[in-house]
Amino acid sequence: MSELTARLVKLGRDLGLEGPELRAFVKEERDREEKREAQERQEKKEAQERQEKREAQERQEKKEAQERQEKREEQERKDELEKLKLQAEIENAKSLHSEKDSSTSDWIAKIPRMNPFSEAKGDTMDAFLFRFEMLVKAHNWSEDKQFLALSNLLTGESLKVLQTLSVEQQTYACLKQALLVQQLTTT
Structure with missing residues (x-):
């Protein structure tokens, strides 16, 4: 019992x-x-x-937070590396182009090397324009030189945006605005 x-x-x-x-x-x-x-x-x-x-x-939330932190840190490293590369390009351009060029053909030949805009490589227009404007600032280019230099760096859809501009709109400010609008409408 x-x-x-x-x-x-x-x-x-x-x-x-x-x-x-x-x-x-x-x-x-x-x-x-x-x-x-x-x-x-x-x-x-x-x-x-x-x-x-x-x-x-x-555990899952902690893992996801850690992954987000790692991605954020990786992006920060990439951004810092890009910034350092850009600064090096600017310094190199400053040392190579200390004198102002008088003729447009000489000026075009001496534009610092910058890779053309490529969406296929993951470029974003605002980041590309930021790098471009750093070069502009370093060289103190006039607006017509800015327009000419930028138009030579456009490819694909961004080049089509350039082709839609009228003669009166062919300024750096108009081109920049049109490119940013095009980026906003495609994302």
């Missing part, structure tokens, strides 16, 4: 139960106790599952 059964028999006798009434009382109370224990086990199991689910979600 289990300890629970022995306690229930004693309790039933204390209540004045005997024979079939005592057996029914013991069975009913034992069933009730087993049901309570089963419910406790189920609740404990569900609490454990919720805890495991919470921990898994926290």
